[in-house]
Amino acid sequence: MEAIQTKDLTKMYGKARGIIELNLAVEEGELFGFIGPNGAGKSTTIRTLLGLISPTSGSASVLGKDITLNREEILAQTGYLPSEALFYSGMRVRDILKLSADLRKKDCRQEAEKLCDRLQLDPSRKVDELSFGNRKKVAIVCALQARPRLLILDEPTGGLDPLMQRAFFDIIQERNREGVTVFLSSHVLSEIQRNCSRAAVIRDGRIIACGSVEELAKTSARRVSVHGRVNLEKLDGIKDLHYTEDSVSFLYGGDMNLLLGRLSEGDVSDLSVSEPDLEEIFLHYYQEGGGTQ
Amino acid sequence: MTIMKHELRQGRTSFLVWTAAIGILMAVCICLFPEMKGQMEGISKLFASMGAFTAAFGMDRLNFGSLPGYYAIECGNVLGLGGAFYAALCAVDILSKEERGRTAEFLLTHPVSRAKILAGKLAAVLLQITVLNVIIYIVSVMSVMIIGEAVPWRELNLLHLGYFLMQLEIACICFGISAFMRKGSMGTGLGLVAILYFMNLIANISKSVRFLNYLTPFGYCTGADIVSAGKLNLGMVAVGIVISAVGIIAAFVKYMHKDIQA
Numbered sequence: 366m367e368a369i370q371t372k373d374l375t376k377m378y379g380k381a382r383g384i385i386e387l388n389l390a391v392e393e394g395e396l397f398g399f400i401g402p403n404g405a406g407k408s409t410t411i412r413t414l415l416g417l418i419s420p421t422s423g424s425a426s427v428l429g430k431d432i433t434l435n436r437e438e439i440l441a442q443t444g445y446l447p448s449e450a451l452f453y454s455g456m457r458v459r460d461i462l463k464l465s466a467d468l469r470k471k472d473c474r475q476e477a478e479k480l481c482d483r484l485q486l487d488p489s490r491k492v493d494e495l496s497f498g499n500r501k502k503v504a505i506v507c508a509l510q511a512r513p514r515l516l517i518l519d520e521p522t523g524g525l526d527p528l529m530q531r532a533f534f535d536i537i538q539e540r541n542r543e544g545v546t547v548f549l550s551s552h553v554l555s556e557i558q559r560n561c562s563r564a565a566v567i568r569d570g571r572i573i574a575c576g577s578v579e580e581l582a583k584t585s586a587r588r589v590s591v592h593g594r595v596n597l598e599k600l601d602g603i604k605d606l607h608y609t610e611d612s613v614s615f616l617y618g619g620d621m622n623l624l625l626g627r628l629s630e631g632d633v634s635d636l637s638v639s640e641p642d643l644e645e646i647f648l649h650y651y652q653e654g655g656g657t658q
Numbered sequence: 659m660t661i662m663k664h665e666l667r668q669g670r671t672s673f674l675v676w677t678a679a680i681g682i683l684m685a686v687c688i689c690l691f692p693e694m695k696g697q698m699e700g701i702s703k704l705f706a707s708m709g710a711f712t713a714a715f716g717m718d719r720l721n722f723g724s725l726p727g728y729y730a731i732e733c734g735n736v737l738g739l740g741g742a743f744y745a746a747l748c749a750v751d752i753l754s755k756e757e758r759g760r761t762a763e764f765l766l767t768h769p770v771s772r773a774k775i776l777a778g779k780l781a782a783v784l785l786q787i788t789v790l791n792v793i794i795y796i797v798s799v800m801s802v803m804i805i806g807e808a809v810p811w812r813e814l815n816l817l818h819l820g821y822f823l824m825q826l827e828i829a830c831i832c833f834g835i836s837a838f839m840r841k842g843s844m845g846t847g848l849g850l851v852a853i854l855y856f857m858n859l860i861a862n863i864s865k866s867v868r869f870l871n872y873l874t875p876f877g878y879c880t881g882a883d884i885v886s887a888g889k890l891n892l893g894m895v896a897v898g899i900v901i902s903a904v905g906i907i908a909a910f911v912k913y914m915h916k917d918i919q920a
Contacts, residue, residue: 408920415767418917441769451760453668467660468768507764 366429368393368515368546369414373423376409383409385570386423391548391563393428393514396541398557398564398578399550400647406570407550408448411519415445428515441469444513448520450504452492458503459488465507473510480506483532498524505533509540516540516547522556534560554647558582566647581646586618588641595631600624605645616641661770661778662785669748669786677790680740681797687732688801695723725802726813730881737794737821738879742851744790745825749783749832750847753913754839762918772914776837780906783829791822813885820879820890827875827898827905828854834905837912840919872897 369391376383384406391397401407412418414427416436425432427439452461458481466473481488486502495503501524508516516537522530538560541547551557557564558578565575574581586604592612597603602619617624628636666673721727753776756762765775795818802809832847839846858876861868871877871894878894 412918412920417763417766419915437769437771440767443767445767447763447767449760450764452764453664453761454759455668464660464664465764465768468765468770504764 366393367391367426368395369397369425369427369548371410371414371423371425374410374413374420374425375422376406376413376418377421382406382570383418383421384413384567387567387570387572389565389572389575391546393546394541394544395563396537396547396549396561398561399548399567400552400554400557400564401550401567402552405567407567408519409570410567411445411517411548411550415440415443415517442514444508444511444516446501446504446508446516446518446521448523450500452500452503454493456492457488458486458490458492458495461492461503462488462506462510466510469511471511476512477506477510480509480536483536484529496524498526498529501525502529505536509536512545514545516545517550518547519550520552521549522551522553555642558642582640582642586616586641586646588614588639588645589617589624590614590637590639591628591631591633592635593631593633595628595633597627600627616645659778661775662782665752665779665782666786669782672744672748673786673790676740676744677793680737680744680790681794683736683740684733684794684798685801687736688729688798689805690732691725691728691807692805694728725807726810726885729810729814730817730885733798734817734821734879734881737818738824738876738881739851739855741787741791741794741821741825742828742855742876743848745783745787745829746832746847746851747844748786749829750836750839750843750850752779752783752833753836753909754841754843757840757919758843760920763920766918773910776910776913780833780909783833784826787822787825787829791818791825794818812888816884816888816890817879817881820884823890823895823898824875824879827902830902830905832905834908834912837909837916873901875901 367390369389371387371389374387374389375385387406387410389410399407399410409418413420414425414432416432416439419433428442430439432439453464456464462473462477466477477488480486484502484505486499486506490499492500492503501521505521508518518537521537522533525533534556537547537549549557549561561578563576564578564581565572566581567573586602590612591614595613597606597613597615600619600623602617604616604618606615607613722731756765766772798814798818799809802814828851832850835846835850836843854874855876857870857874858880861870861874861877862880871880871891875898878891878898884890
């Protein structure tokens, strides 16, 4: 069964674009990545799935239930971690955790205690006194303490130090092994590459690529570094060009024969050609180009 | 129940401050009555000859030398305005604060229907206003007893009932407004009370705009009318009930399908 399925899901803010005819399928038990630049429509997608905003057209189901008809049932089995965690002023961490548990009509004290221990979160602190990272920890405990079937995480590691990021992903991986579906929206592509089996790329409100992370990282483009002199003028397919004193580095997605011709005409002392990582592919192809080359 | 308890906890400080402020002012006003009583006969005659100004406050129809007359004007203004401001502040922010403070995302991603959230928040507002009025009523009765005056039960009960209904109506209107607002709702609530209050003053001055008293909840809690008639104007109260219902229905209709902004 699909944990998340959208069919031509569209959200317009008046005339402004939110998401357009989004088709997405996340299998139950998957750890699914959702990648896209700012304003691409990641948060709009998540907010629509959670019922915070209504779709303009199309449909979507979460855990087999329609998002417009079964909002409460969906939310009862879903833990959500927002990108920016804000809470009621004047409350202590333990009060926030209790409020969240009470709203779910569950006793989550044991689980909350375990999570607070692992994330080194002091439940007696007032939320107003917490740093951005510590507020994020409160939101993480709120999302996880009821042991939901589905986790929707929006930029989950913002504000967390590297050690905490590791502790967080350890917990997420454990939950995923227990069968929890994880929908992870992130700008940090290494996070997606390390943790997700499949991912979708969204740009300008549309899904432009979806598949296994390995597939998405596959591209004919190569990172080329040349030591020496080479004339690259008017050579198509070059992106992210960097010159140093005696070397040049660029992403090349054009005709390899043309590049070899230019290299043979130049004065090359050393050459390396490597596969770009997902971060580079995302930055230079998914953001502007319209798909991998 | 969880939402209501949460709201009561959130509004505790504001409730205590407003209850204490109105209660103390009411007690002070009542305790000043014995001292003022002797001077009031002359003042009543003076006010009766001041035309529109006294008509606006209903002071031309009241005897300041009697406790009901004094109470209707002095204490009426304290509880009438104080209670109205509290009711407006309490209700106008109750929904909009979630979006302004960006806590709506936290609240609305829990498995609670929007209808239950609205009901819980409305119940919290109405309960706070009710408890405030009960406390003020007890403080007022005790203060009258302390100064050794006979409690004018009928007038006192009617005045307090009128102010209570007026606060409920203002709260319901502001609750409706809150569902439409995202920012700056406090000013809107206070502004609304000021407009409704001045509508009542204007309606009391000029016969040609007397109908305005049907639109403002201050219309059915004008102390002079209640004390002189010995009853509330049920026609105005009925219009108030309809306006209150419209406020609540508007809040539900809007908020049930409102897009919550990030």
